[in-house]
Amino acid sequence: MSAVLEIEGLRKTYRSRKRGVRHALDGFDMQVEAGQVHGFLGPNGSGKTTTLRTLLGLIQPNGGRMAILGQELPRALPAVAGSVGAIVESPQFFPHFSARDTLGLLARAGELPARRVDEVLELVGLRDRAGERVKTYSLGMKQRLAVASALLKNPKLLILDEPANGLDPGGIREMRRLMRELAESGMTVVLSSHILGEIQLICDSVTIISLGRRVAYGPVDEVLAAHSQNAVRVRLEAVTDLPQAAETLTRSGIRVAATEADHLMLAGVDKPAVVSRLLAEQGLYVSELTPVAVDLESVFLELTATAPVPGQHRQVDQSAKVDQTGTAGGWGA
Amino acid sequence: MSLFVTELRRLAKRRLTRLLLVLLLVGLATVATAFSFSSHKLSPAAVAAAQAESDAQYRQSVQDWKRTVADCEAAQARGEQTEERFGPNCGKDYQPQPDMFDPKWNLPYQFDFRAEFPTFIAVFAGAVALFAFIVGASFVGAEWNTGGMMNLLLWRPRRLAVLGTKLAALLTTVLGVGVVLGALWTAAFWLIGTSRGTTAKMTAGAWRSIGLDGLRALALVLVVGAVAFALASLGRHTAMALGAAVALFAISEVGIRIAVGVLSVPFGDRYVLSTYAQSWFLKQAELFDYDTCEFARGACEPARYVVTWQQSALVFGIGAVAALVAAFWTMRRRDIS
Ligand SMILES: Nc1ncnc2c1ncn2[C@@H]1O[C@H](COP(=O)(O)OP(=O)(O)OP(=O)(O)O)[C@@H](O)[C@H]1O
Ligand SMILES: [Mg+2]
Numbered sequence: 162m163s164a165v166l167e168i169e170g171l172r173k174t175y176r177s178r179k180r181g182v183r184h185a186l187d188g189f190d191m192q193v194e195a196g197q198v199h200g201f202l203g204p205n206g207s208g209k210t211t212t213l214r215t216l217l218g219l220i221q222p223n224g225g226r227m228a229i230l231g232q233e234l235p236r237a238l239p240a241v242a243g244s245v246g247a248i249v250e251s252p253q254f255f256p257h258f259s260a261r262d263t264l265g266l267l268a269r270a271g272e273l274p275a276r277r278v279d280e281v282l283e284l285v286g287l288r289d290r291a292g293e294r295v296k297t298y299s300l301g302m303k304q305r306l307a308v309a310s311a312l313l314k315n316p317k318l319l320i321l322d323e324p325a326n327g328l329d330p331g332g333i334r335e336m337r338r339l340m341r342e343l344a345e346s347g348m349t350v351v352l353s354s355h356i357l358g359e360i361q362l363i364c365d366s367v368t369i370i371s372l373g374r375r376v377a378y379g380p381v382d383e384v385l386a387a388h389s390q391n392a393v394r395v396r397l398e399a400v401t402d403l404p405q406a407a408e409t410l411t412r413s414g415i416r417v418a419a420t421e422a423d424h425l426m427l428a429g430v431d432k433p434a435v436v437s438r439l440l441a442e443q444g445l446y447v448s449e450l451t452p453v454a455v456d457l458e459s460v461f462l463e464l465t466a467t468a469p470v471p472g473q474h475r476q477v478d479q480s481a482k483v484d485q486t487g488t489a490g491g492w493g494a
Numbered sequence: 495m496s497l498f499v500t501e502l503r504r505l506a507k508r509r510l511t512r513l514l515l516v517l518l519l520v521g522l523a524t525v526a527t528a529f530s531f532s533s534h535k536l537s538p539a540a541v542a543a544a545q546a547e548s549d550a551q552y553r554q555s556v557q558d559w560k561r562t563v564a565d566c567e568a569a570q571a572r573g574e575q576t577e578e579r580f581g582p583n584c585g586k587d588y589q590p591q592p593d594m595f596d597p598k599w600n601l602p603y604q605f606d607f608r609a610e611f612p613t614f615i616a617v618f619a620g621a622v623a624l625f626a627f628i629v630g631a632s633f634v635g636a637e638w639n640t641g642g643m644m645n646l647l648l649w650r651p652r653r654l655a656v657l658g659t660k661l662a663a664l665l666t667t668v669l670g671v672g673v674v675l676g677a678l679w680t681a682a683f684w685l686i687g688t689s690r691g692t693t694a695k696m697t698a699g700a701w702r703s704i705g706l707d708g709l710r711a712l713a714l715v716l717v718v719g720a721v722a723f724a725l726a727s728l729g730r731h732t733a734m735a736l737g738a739a740v741a742l743f744a745i746s747e748v749g750i751r752i753a754v755g756v757l758s759v760p761f762g763d764r765y766v767l768s769t770y771a772q773s774w775f776l777k778q779a780e781l782f783d784y785d786t787c788e789f790a791r792g793a794c795e796p797a798r799y800v801v802t803w804q805q806s807a808l809v810f811g812i813g814a815v816a817a818l819v820a821a822f823w824t825m826r827r828r829d830i831s
Contacts, residue, residue, distance in 0.1 A: 218651045219644060220829040238651040247648050253641030257509055266507075269500040271649045310645065 163231070165318050165349040166193035166216075171225035173211050173373075185211045186222070187373035193318075193351055193366075198344045200360035200381070201353040202457075203370035204467045206477045209353045210250045212370070213322050217247055229318060243271065246316035250323060252307035256296035260287055260306050263295060267310055281309040284339070286332075300327035308336070319343065319350045325359060337363050361457040371465040371480045381457065388460040392418065393427045395436060396449035406445050413439050418463070420471055426453070428463070497650060501663035508636075511629050515671065518625050522618065522675065526682040533605035533690040540601065548595040555590040605691030608700050611683055612707050616775045618679050619711035626668045626719030627739065633664055634723050635732030644830050657825045661723055661818075668719045672712050680708075710774060710803070717814045724817035728824060742767070760785070761799040767809075774806040 173186040186208045193199040203209050214220045216227055218238045227234040229241045254263050264278045282291045285305040295303065304327045311319060325333050333356075340350050340363050354360055360367065360381075367384055369377040377384055397406055400423050407417045407425055415436065419426040430436060430452075437447050453459075462468035466481040505511055566584035569576050576584060637643045637660075650656050687693040725735035746767040754762025761781045763769045773779035779801040787794035 214829075214831065217648055219647065219831070221827060235651075242649060242651045245648075249644070249648075252645070254645070255636065255640045255642045258507065262507060266500050266504055267645065267649055269503070270497050270646060272496045314649075 163195050164192050164228075165195045165230055166191065166199075166351065167226075167228045168192075168212070168216070169226045171212065171215060171227065172223045173208075173215060173220065174223045184373050186215070186225075189225070189370060189373055190375050191368050191378070193349060193368075195349050196344060196347055197365040198340050198350045198352060198363050200364035200367035201351055201370070202355075202357065202360060202367055202461055203353075204465050204477070204480045207370045207465070207480065208373040209370060210322055211373075213247070213249055213320055213351075213353065216320070217245070217249065218242075219249070243314060244317040245320065246311035246314050246318070247320040248307040248311045248322060248324060249320075251326065252303070252310070254295045254303070254306065257294055259292050259294055260298075260309070261291040263306065264310060264313060268313060271314060273313065277313060277315070281312045284312060285309040286335070301329055301332055304328055305332070317348060319348055321350065322353045323355070324352065325354055325356055333359065357456070357458040357461055367457070369461060369464055371467075372478065372482045374483050376464045376481055376483050377460075385455055385457065385460060388455065388463060391428070391430045392453040392455055392459065393430045393433055393436065394449065394451045394453050395425045395427060395440075395447060396423060397440070398446050398448045402445050405443070406440055409439060409443050409445070410436065415439075418459075419468055424449070426459075497656070497659045498663055501660050502667065505629070505633055505663055505667050508633070510632055511667075514625050514629055518621060518671075518675070521621060522679060523682075525617065526679070526686070529605070530686045530690055532603055533686060534602040535690050536601055536604050536692075541597065544597040544600040547600045548597040552590060552592055552595040555595075559585070559588070559590055605683075605686055607683060607687035607691065607693040608695050611680075611687075611704060612775070614679070614683055615704070615707045615711050618676065619714055619775070622668075622672050622675065622711075623715045623718040625671070626715050627722040627735070630664050630668070630719040630722035631726040631735035632732040633726075634660055635726035635730070635735060638727065638730035639732070647830065653825050654822055657727065657822060661720065664719055664723055665716055668716060669712065672715050676708055676712070680704075707775070714771070714774060714810070717810050721814050721817045724814075724821035727821045728817075758785070760797070764799060764801055769801055770806040770809045773801040774803050774810070777803045 168189060168191040171186050171189045171191075172184065175183045175185055177183070189208065189212060191201075191212070201209055201212075211220070215222045216229070216234065218235045221235075229237075230244060232241050234241070258266075260282065261278060264281065265275060268275060268278050279288070279291075282288050285308050287302065287305050287309065290298070290302065295306065298306065304324065308321070308324055311321065325336060328336060337359065340352065344350055344365075352360070352364065364381055366380045367378065368375055369384075377388070379387075395406070397403060403420060403423075403425060407420050410425070410427065411417055415430060416428045417425055418428040427436065433450050433452065437450055440447055459468075464481060467475060467479070469475060562580065563584050563586055566576050566580040569579075570584070581588075634643075634657075637646070643656075646656060647653060684693065722735045722739070725738045726732050728734065729738075746765075750765050751762070753759075754765060759765075760783045763781050769779050769781070781799040781801065782796040783799070784796045786797040
């Protein structure tokens with residue numbers, strides 16, 4: 162398989178006189194194979210949108226290399242633009258034009274037949290409202306219009322930044338089906354989203370970014386397997402004993418991944434029996450001890466170190482930083 | 495080419511463009527109609543009557559003058575003091591002259607196409623320039639601030655070409671509107687001239703002069719449109735151009751006026767923008783410096799400074815080029831979000 166999208170060592174630095182330097186992208190790498198649905202994940206402010214904007218030529222990178230369909234960007238952008246459909250984070254449209262006018266003008270600028278406009282309107286379910294002004298649309302309807310504008314070119318590479326934002330459950334499911342169909346028809350889809358259940362369902366592979374650097378990538382099942390950390394859920398007879406249990410286990414070298422209201426999540430447990438024994442020694446009796454199948458969400462939280470910790474309010478930019486070349490992310494670094 | 499046509503359509507589809515076009519049409523039609531009522535065609539009979547009337551007035555006033563002089567002399571003969579009542583020398587030096595009784599003053603106003611249409615070209619240019627400014631600024635300003643520009647760049651990544659095409663579409667539209675409305679405007683005033691005024695002495699030379707006035711008016715309108723476009727694109731917002739225009743007006747027409755007044759700079763108005771607009775339309779603007787006169791010594795020719803239309807062209811040209819270069823330069827590299 163050939164790479165449709167390649168990014169190597171991409172850097173984007175924002176400088177502000179007041180706050181110093183921020184490395185939004187700090188040597189970021191990414192590869193997407195042809196015909197895949199690729200999930201692009203990362204905490205808020207980790208650089209997803211920055212990556213996609215850079216790729217689309219909307220912002221200038223400070224370094225690194227990008228290629229789409231084997232063509233080097235940004236030099237070849239005019240040549241590949243016709244094969245790349247994209248929506249970038251909360252897309253906006255001129256509010257006084259109707260959806261049909263909006264798409265019609267884009268189609269005209271891209272020298273596409275006018276009939277294509279009605280096809281995509283049908284595809285995203287806006288057919289009957291296409292004559293109304295965009296101003297009057299709901300959030301989800303605007304999002305559907307955005308997806309329609311990205312599909313208009315019938316692109317080889319489809320880039321969607323949070324396309325599910327504002328979609329209703331039916332719409333999300335429909336979007337999921339649409340992605341699959343598009344991928345089957347040979348289109349490559351890059352999808353950024355925070356709905357990890359969704360990503361796990363539709364994506365073949367993922368890239369996870371944190372503070373402008375890649376922290377994990379590969380086919381979904383490989384990423385899951387590599388990070389299936391023998392997670393175990395523990396419930397006690399008395400909920401009030403949970404803090405004590407957590408302390409006991411931590412002292413014995415078992416990692417408590419999360420302390421919930423009524424249970425603990427443990428990680429890296431080879432033999433669940435050990436847990437049971439350790440707690441029983443302290444007079445804490447286990448009412449449930451279940452190995453948990455790892456899901457993308459917990460892998461994501463672990464890799465990015467963004468799982469909520471009781472009593473703490475995690476701030477944006479507090480996430481995992483992988484070491485690479487020495488430059489660090491965040492303000493003032 | 496497809497992009498150019500698209501942008502023309504986008505501009506024409508905009509409600510603001512349509513609304514302003516209607517307002518412009520209604521405004522110009524109102525001015526022309528109202529003006530046509532103030533002009534009255536003068537028949538030869540009316541002219542003759544007016545001539546007779548002013549002749550009569552002349553004779554009457556000569557008679558009055560003679561009687562006054564006679565009264566004065568009679569008083570002097572009685573040995574009275576007359577200086578106060580009749581002025582020196584009994585007012586003999588003030589005999590009424592025929593040219594003080596122009597028959598025109600006894601006639602209603604008549605529009606003279608040749609003499610007065612150039613003023614109406616300036617009025618027209620002002621209205622169309624306002625149209626060009628608002629449409630030009632909002633065409634690109636609204637695109638920037640509603641994300642339309644970003645959407646378009648996803649399709650057409652050559653930024654300078656996109657901005658240039660938008661500008662070309664704007665200028666083409668403004669030019670089209672200017673030419674069509676300008677033709678209608680000329681026709682309307684020609685009609686007023688023939689039906690309620692006079693179109694006498696319209697030689698080929700007079701027409702050429704009016705044609706040149708029209709061309710200069712169109713050029714100014716295009717420059718205004720381009721500058722508005724550039725400013726709104728620079729600021730990525732329509733309001734930016736409006737704000738800049740208000741600021742420029744305040745600085746030039748108020749600030750500089752006050753400053754040159756306080757510093758008593760000779761010919762201070764040569765630093766004021768409206769002087770250049772004036773000279774652009776009238777081919778030159780004359781400034782006088784009355785400070786050079788000592789009126790105590792009698793009448794005086796004040797020092798004169800002339801701003802030519804070529805100088806205006808230079809000032810407006812440099813302004814427009816600077817704004818456009820800045821707009822295109824920032825477009826080339828700016829981050830778009
Ligand atoms: N114009 C800008 N000036 C300064 N910093 C910026 C600018 N744009 C983005 N950033 C910073 O770059 C970082 C990456 O932002 P980005 O929008 O790419 O995040 P993201 O991964 O898309 O987040 P989210 O999930 O919230 O959409 C953030 O820290 C952000 O504050
Ligand atoms: Mg984002």
